[in-house]
Amino acid sequence: MSTVYFSEYVSPIGSLYVAASEEGICNIAFPGQYESDFMVWLQKNFNSIVQQKTDILRCAIAQLTEYFNRQRTVFTVPLHLIGTQFQRKVWNELIKVPYGTTVTYGYIASKIGNPKAGRAVGGANNKNPVPIIVPCHRIIGQGGKLVGYGGGLELKQKLLAIEGVKC
Incomplete structure (x- = not known):
């Protein structure tokens, strides 16, 4: 457990919250899930939560924008998948x-x-x-x-x- 960074991304489907550890993107919350799911998940999995855009978050948001604009079919941003x-x-x-x-x-x-x-x-x-x-x-x-x-x-x-x- 370490630090996680997150940022809001206003997308064509509503406000998404995107989180990244030093390793990669670890969570994306859909509109309406910020308090209920997103922050609870971050608190469960990380010691420190910082609202700040990192290079990985900027990359993810750029790729998501390209996806929504039908300009990206494959994501290349690093991932940090936390699960069983x-x-x-x-x-x-x-x-x-x-x-x-x-x-x-x-x-x-x-x-x-x-x-x-x-x-x-x-x-x-x-x-x-x-x-x-x-x-x-x-x-x-x-x-x-x-x-x-x-x-x-x-x-x-x-x-x-x-x-x-x-x-």
């Missing part, structure tokens, strides 16, 4: 899902070598601390059904629409 071994395995697989495509929870479960773990993949998806950059919005239910999203299904649809996915 299983969660990190799922999140690292989510990063491989290409821009503009969707896959199922079962597909991700198969890719991590546990084809019966679709429900557990859904749980890990729900705990993803770095949405958008770790594209959990690209994961859908069987038959193409939109299910569950930390920012709400409307936001999931908006992110998929940015990528040209019809829902």
